[in-house]
Amino acid sequence: MPPVDSRPQPRSSILGIAAYVGGRSKAEPGQRVIKLSSNESGIGPSPKAMAALKSVAGELHRYPDGGVADLRQAIAARFDIPADRIVCGAGSDELIHLLTISYAGPGDEVLYSEHGFLVYPISARTAGATPVKAPEKDLRLDVDALLAAVTPATKIVYIANPNNPTGTYVPPEDVARLHAGLPPHVLLVLDAAYAEFVDVDDYEAGLRAVEAAENVVMLRTFSKLYGLAALRLGWAYCPEGVADVLNRVRGPFNISTAAQAAGVAALGDDEFLEEARRHNSQWRAWLTGRLSQLGLKVTPSVTNFLLVEFPQEAGKTAAEADEFLTARGILLRRVTAYGLPHHLRISIGTGEECEIAAAAVADFLRGDHG
Ligand SMILES: *Cc1c(COP(=O)(O)O)cnc(C)c1O
Numbered sequence: 001m002p003p004v005d006s007r008p009q010p011r012s013s014i015l016g017i018a019a020y021v022g023g024r025s026k027a028e029p030g031q032r033v034i035k036l037s038s039n040e041s042g043i044g045p046s047p048k049a050m051a052a053l054k055s056v057a058g059e060l061h062r063y064p065d066g067g068v069a070d071l072r073q074a075i076a077a078r079f080d081i082p083a084d085r086i087v088c089g090a091g092s093d094e095l096i097h098l099l100t101i102s103y104a105g106p107g108d109e110v111l112y113s114e115h116g117f118l119v120y121p122i123s124a125r126t127a128g129a130t131p132v133k134a135p136e137k138d139l140r141l142d143v144d145a146l147l148a149a150v151t152p153a154t155k156i157v158y159i160a161n162p163n164n165p166t167g168t169y170v171p172p173e174d175v176a177r178l179h180a181g182l183p184p185h186v187l188l189v190l191d192a193a194y195a196e197f198v199d200v201d202d203y204e205a206g207l208r209a210v211e212a213a214e215n216v217v218m219l220r221t222f223s224k225l226y227g228l229a230a231l232r233l234g235w236a237y238c239p240e241g242v243a244d245v246l247n248r249v250r251g252p253f254n255i256s257t258a259a260q261a262a263g264v265a266a267l268g269d270d271e272f273l274e275e276a277r278r279h280n281s282q283w284r285a286w287l288t289g290r291l292s293q294l295g296l297k298v299t300p301s302v303t304n305f306l307l308v309e310f311p312q313e314a315g316k317t318a319a320e321a322d323e324f325l326t327a328r329g330i331l332l333r334r335v336t337a338y339g340l341p342h343h344l345r346i347s348i349g350t351g352e353e354c355e356i357a358a359a360a361v362a363d364f365l366r367g368d369h370g
Pocket residue numbers: 039090091092093094117160163164191193220221222223224229232233234
């Protein structure tokens with residue numbers, strides 16, 4: 001008989017999880033780090049959010065407002081939606097986990113697309129459910145493939161629109177067609193983490209889709225355009241029934257006082273948000289142009305990052321480029337775990353960071369490894 005392991009054992013699906021690995025942030029000791037690996041704000045946080053954060057320092061002994069009233073009111077006013085259908089999370093990551101464990105379990109399937117965000121399958125396994133991937137076409141979400149992958153066991157469909165790490169989006173007609181093809185008991189989650197960066201006309205984050213149905217949720221985050229990734233703050237716009245469920249399962253004080261105060265301030269900092277968008281559009285266009293000139297294939301992006309394909313030729317591969325750049329303190333994101341071994345993802349940093357990174361990529365491709 002094999003020895004019995006008497007230690008506490010997690011549910012079997014938990015050990016099937018490949019833990020999420022975030023973008024790297026460290027280089028050699030003493031080296032300047034240019035971190036372009038986590039899609040963080042290229043211009044830092046809102047000054048108003050920083051001031052609000054400092055203003056609550058004397059209140060740290062108090063519990064936060066568990067109802068997150070001021071922040072939900074501020075979001076409601078800004079987006080013209082009812083506050084009681086907004087639920088905040090410690091990052092939208094927390095909301096993804098809460099939705100998955102609430103609506104899917106053992107025997108159920110959680111559907112997402114081929115190069116979709118890795119937190120979806122992680123949350124599915126956490127719930128004991130089975131993550132199911134539908135293929136994409138040209139690094140773009142494929143509605144027909146998603147619908148073809150729906151089975152009687154499907155409980156949730158997650159789409160990131162725009163998607164990370166591809167940077168591509170689908171227009172509202174596609175989202176509507178996906179929704180129309182789903183049975184009404186399947187929850188459709190529209191993860192719009194990068195919505196604020198999109199500057200094309202045929203895009204909608206999902207507010208109207210939520211309003212038109214009982215089974216659609218939209219997720220937003222303060223981590224990207226608003227520059228508050230450190231504080232962990234996201235929100236869901238939900239049908240009443242889903243808001244009720246999330247409010248039952250979330251921690252009673254899941255949003256810190258600091259995050260609530262900074263979130264309200266950042267939402268109202270129009271000047272900062274405008275500048276953040278302008279900066280991103282400018283440098284996204286510049287970096288796309290520069291990397292394309294170098295002969296690399298850049299997927300057209302509506303987000304604050306670019307997906308860049310490297311040649312599969314010794315000396316020029318994505319893995320070698322990553323190693324070369326890392327040695328110079330320039331941290332990009334490998335996306336092998338997203339099924340993209342020949343690509344790297346690069347976030348839009350400061351203008352100077354974009355220039356340094358592009359120059360280093362040029363050196364790499366030239367074989368100038370000095
Ligand atoms: C960054 C990101 C999020 C947001 O994560 P937070 O937990 O809010 O920081 C959600 N979805 C996608 C696709 C992302 O890339």
